[in-house]
Amino acid sequence: xxxxxxxxLNRVPIPKQAPEERRSNFNxxxxxxxxxxxxxxxSRCIQCKKSNCKDxxxxxxxxxxxxxxxxxxDMPEAVRxxxxxxxxxxxxxxxxPQETQCEMTCSLAKKGAPIAIGRLERxxxxxxRAHSEISKQQIERATPNRKKVxxxxxxxxxxxxxxDLVKLGYGVTIFEALHIAGGVLMYGIPEFRLPKHIVxxxxxYVKSLGVEIKLDQVIGRIAxxxxxLENGYDAAFLAPGAGAPMFLNIPxxxxxxxxxxxxxxxRTNLMKAYLFPEYDTPIKVGKRVAVFGGGNVAxxxxxxxxxLGAEEVYIIYRRSRTEMPARLEERGNAExxxxxxxxxxxxxxxxxxxxxxxxxxxxxxxxxGEPDESGRRRPIRKxxxxxxxxxxxxxxxxxxxxxxxxxxxxxxxxxxxWGTIVTDEATGRTSKERVWCGGDMATxxxxxxxxxxxGKRAAADIDESFKA
Amino acid sequence: xxxxxxxxxxxxxxxxxxxxxxxxAQKAKPGQFIILRVDEFGERFPMSLAGWDKNEGTLEISFQxxxxxxxxxxxxxxxxxxLDVVGPLGKSTEIDYYGNVLCVCGSFxxxxxxxxxxxxxxxxxxxxxxxxxxxxxxxxxEDKLKEISDEAHVVVGDRGVGQVSEFVRExxxxxxKIDRVFAFGRVFMMMECSKAxxxxxxxxxxxxxxxxxxxxxxxxxxxxxxxxxxxxxxVDGPEFDGHLVDWELLIKRKQxxxxxxxxxxxxxxxxxxxxxxxxxxxxxxxxxxxxx
Numbered sequence: 001x002x003x004x005x006x007x008x009l010n011r012v013p014i015p016k017q018a019p020e021e022r023r024s025n026f027n028x029x030x031x032x033x034x035x036x037x038x039x040x041x042x043s044r045c046i047q048c049k050k051s052n053c054k055d056x057x058x059x060x061x062x063x064x065x066x067x068x069x070x071x072x073x074d075m076p077e078a079v080r081x082x083x084x085x086x087x088x089x090x091x092x093x094x095x096x097p098q099e100t101q102c103e104m105t106c107s108l109a110k111k112g113a114p115i116a117i118g119r120l121e122r123x124x125x126x127x128x129r130a131h132s133e134i135s136k137q138q139i140e141r142a143t144p145n146r147k148k149v150x151x152x153x154x155x156x157x158x159x160x161x162x163x164d165l166v167k168l169g170y171g172v173t174i175f176e177a178l179h180i181a182g183g184v185l186m187y188g189i190p191e192f193r194l195p196k197h198i199v200x201x202x203x204x205y206v207k208s209l210g211v212e213i214k215l216d217q218v219i220g221r222i223a224x225x226x227x228x229l230e231n232g233y234d235a236a237f238l239a240p241g242a243g244a245p246m247f248l249n250i251p252x253x254x255x256x257x258x259x260x261x262x263x264x265x266x267r268t269n270l271m272k273a274y275l276f277p278e279y280d281t282p283i284k285v286g287k288r289v290a291v292f293g294g295g296n297v298a299x300x301x302x303x304x305x306x307x308l309g310a311e312e313v314y315i316i317y318r319r320s321r322t323e324m325p326a327r328l329e330e331r332g333n334a335e336x337x338x339x340x341x342x343x344x345x346x347x348x349x350x351x352x353x354x355x356x357x358x359x360x361x362x363x364x365x366x367x368x369g370e371p372d373e374s375g376r377r378r379p380i381r382k383x384x385x386x387x388x389x390x391x392x393x394x395x396x397x398x399x400x401x402x403x404x405x406x407x408x409x410x411x412x413x414x415x416x417x418w419g420t421i422v423t424d425e426a427t428g429r430t431s432k433e434r435v436w437c438g439g440d441m442a443t444x445x446x447x448x449x450x451x452x453x454x455g456k457r458a459a460a461d462i463d464e465s466f467k468a
Numbered sequence: 469x470x471x472x473x474x475x476x477x478x479x480x481x482x483x484x485x486x487x488x489x490x491x492x493a494q495k496a497k498p499g500q501f502i503i504l505r506v507d508e509f510g511e512r513f514p515m516s517l518a519g520w521d522k523n524e525g526t527l528e529i530s531f532q533x534x535x536x537x538x539x540x541x542x543x544x545x546x547x548x549x550x551l552d553v554v555g556p557l558g559k560s561t562e563i564d565y566y567g568n569v570l571c572v573c574g575s576f577x578x579x580x581x582x583x584x585x586x587x588x589x590x591x592x593x594x595x596x597x598x599x600x601x602x603x604x605x606x607x608x609x610e611d612k613l614k615e616i617s618d619e620a621h622v623v624v625g626d627r628g629v630g631q632v633s634e635f636v637r638e639x640x641x642x643x644x645k646i647d648r649v650f651a652f653g654r655v656f657m658m659m660e661c662s663k664a665x666x667x668x669x670x671x672x673x674x675x676x677x678x679x680x681x682x683x684x685x686x687x688x689x690x691x692x693x694x695x696x697x698x699x700x701x702x703v704d705g706p707e708f709d710g711h712l713v714d715w716e717l718l719i720k721r722k723q724x725x726x727x728x729x730x731x732x733x734x735x736x737x738x739x740x741x742x743x744x745x746x747x748x749x750x751x752x753x754x755x756x757x758x759x760x
Contacts, residue, residue, distance in 0.1 A: 177684050179505055179512070179552040187686075216554045218684055222491055245688045247698065254691055254698060254717055256724035263687035271511065271681065277735050280511040280536055281681070282728035356720025403685045404703060 009112025012041040014119050019336040023306045026191045026274055029333060038123040042071035045115050048107045053117060056105035058453030059160070061085045063102055063117055070120055078124045087163035087206055088156065088452065090129065090198045091185060093122025096449045097327050129201055142169035147466055150175065150233040152219045152406070155183025156448045157239035157439030159203065160455030162211045168463050175217040178270065183241050185448070187270035190300050192307065220405035229434055235462050237428070238421065239439040239455065243403030248292060248396050252350030257284060257358040261293070261301045261397035268304045283308065286392020290314045290361060292347060293397035294324035299331060301395045302339045313339050318346040318366050318379045344368070344379065348386065350394060360390045399445050420444055428458030436462060469549040473526060477748045478608040481533050482575070483542045489553050490525030497560030498587045499675065499707050502527065503683035505552035506540040513537050514680045517556065518579020530579040536732040543744045557683050558706045567647035569593045570639070572632060572661050574600035577653030578609050580675065584650060585616050594618045596646070600632035600657060633660035640668045649673070651710060655719055662710030672710040676701050678721055693717050
């Protein structure tokens with residue numbers, strides 16, 4: 001049969017919950033392809049020789065091969081190909097920024113819409129979950145060796161590193177500080193973007209490979225990294241995550257009703273405050289909410305606030321729309337749901353009431369000046385533009401600093417001036433022998449997939465170091 | 469799962485528990501705390517350690533029933549389990565030789581103070597302890613304190629915790645030489661004691677108990693203002709210089725969820741309340757069920 005056919009430059013749209021409906025529930029927004037839609041989308045792939053998409057993937061998934069299997073309707077094969085490189089496909093298919101990775105380098109992207117690789121990845125992962133009996137696969141595992149590795153943190157970096165190491169024959173224990181595994185996938189990313197049962201399915205998959213996960217273990221307190229290395233672990237991979245939230249450093253910031261995005265999302269997602277009082281953890285939302293920042297976390301927080309019942313939700317960002325770091329898709333979702341963007345605006349102080357609750361914020365407008373070292377135009381204060389905005393809840397979503405617990409309790413770890421651990425990007429090695437690092441602790445806040453890439457590289461290097 | 473091996477009612481509304489947690493017991497030091505989650509639906513909430521036994525592998529806690537979470541915990545009997553216990557968290561106290569140390573405590577602060585006094589004594593400090601309670605009926609472990617203190621005082625009075633700060637003021641005024649003060653207990657007591665000692669310029673260490681969620685420095689819920697700087701109690705504390713703490717802010721932040729707490733508490737099943745009353749062996753007329 002001739003492969004020559006007309007290029008289809010339009011991707012199959014993904015069904016979504018309507019904005020007016022979804023803004024009041026925590027169910028997943030994107031509903032996923034049906035089998036027909038997945039095969040139709042996979043058939044658009046021209047299976048080009050260059051397969052640039054692979055280079056765009058931080059964990060090196062064999063993208064054209066798995067898409068070919070989907071096109072042929074051979075889902076078990078698609079699962080096998082995908083999972084040989086990526087242990088968390090259901091997560092990646094939902095939260096990876098494919099538009100700046102595999103889909104950006106897709107050959108079709110030059111002419112029209114690239115293949116919806118993320119949506120297909122999600123389809124394959126969801127298919128496997130629905131057909132777990134049929135798809136039970138024999139995972140290729142090396143003969144167990146006697147080496148043991150301690151992995152600190154069960155977020156994307158930790159899970160990926162652990163899964164790869166256990167497949168290579170290592171004994172792996174993950175130490176997780178919270179009461180459930182998954183890290184940011186559980187406490188940070190909301191249910192409507194990444195359902196928690198999907199995270200737990202993939203965590204269970206990693207466990208089924210033979211990884212032991214110990215919960216409620218804060219490394220640096222219950223045991224130091226040095227103690228792990230003294231007590232039976234041959235190497236340690238540190239992936240404790242994003243750490244401590246940053247605040248605006250303006251007057252009134254400790255009034256009650258001002259949540260860091262981390263706290264707001266943790267209460268909502270991890271502690272299920274959206275189901276209060278069935279779940280015990282409360283959260284306050286009120287009528288008017290302002291989220292400060294322009295990243296994905298700001299989008300997540302604002303969309304959670306809407307779903308928790310806020311009437312008006314604002315994103316307040318000091319630069320313009322083009323400088324917003326949030327994914328286009330997430331920005332679009334937020335705006336569709338009714339989040340109001342107040343751009344080139346910055347807060348100068350919070351005002352409280354007699355009970356110490358925030359009641360308003362003073363804002364001022366910004367103008368764009370000369371580009372700074374990041375290439376983005378530096379915002380400067382517009383004189384005389386101050387105004388007061390009343391609000392019930394304020395949520396600074398400004399990124400995080402590294403958590404001090406591990407750096408302050410581990411001997412001989414070199415740190416950067418930002419407090420992150422000095423890490424070789426290609427291998428994950430730190431300044432300390434037998435200690436590797438990856439994820440946000442090495443790079444500062446980044447993406448799920450870049451953390452997974454770091455976990456993968458570290459696993460390979462740990463293996464290399466023991467073979468040598 | 470962490471097994472409760474001992475449960476006692478110390479005084480009305482004050483529960484003592486011993487919980488199996490061998491790894492934490494190995495590591496615990498004075499001044500540290502744990503985070504508990506009683507069941508699948510539960511909050512994560514902090515509690516100071518009132519003791520630990522490395523050999524036995526147990527932790528001790530003493531707590532007041534304040535809301536739904538502490539009530540749920542109180543409703544567990546010996547042999548039952550707490551779902552999650554995380555710790556030891558927070559910085560441990562740097563204990564040194566100071567000389568004469570005044571240790572003021574009350575309520576849930578008594579247990580942690582006993583662990584602190586033991587460590588202070590090891591360094592050769594002379595201990596003057598003060599325990600406060602609203603009345604004789606709420607006084608507990610004063611005998612334990614007396615045993616380990618060089619000088620022990622009991623301040624009981626229905627004028628509330630204000631009285632203990634008056635005691636501290638008078639004690640210092642009388643010319644007693646004190647080199648360091650520790651105050652553990654209810655916020656109001658610690659605040660008043662800090663005010664009293666400030667006039668005499670005696671450094672006063674307090675142990676703060678704001679609302680927490682993760683307890684590991686990730687959320688910032690427990691932020692307090694100390695000397696004009698924002699600190700996270702869970703990783704920078706929980707102990708701070710009482711003269712530098714912004715007490716008003718702390719109290720207001722602690723009260724942020726009073727309405728929600730009341731709602732959650734009131735919706736809690738009467739069956740569970742009955743169990744608490746039974747376990748606590750409260751006289752019928754005092755039982756919580758009748759007030760429902």
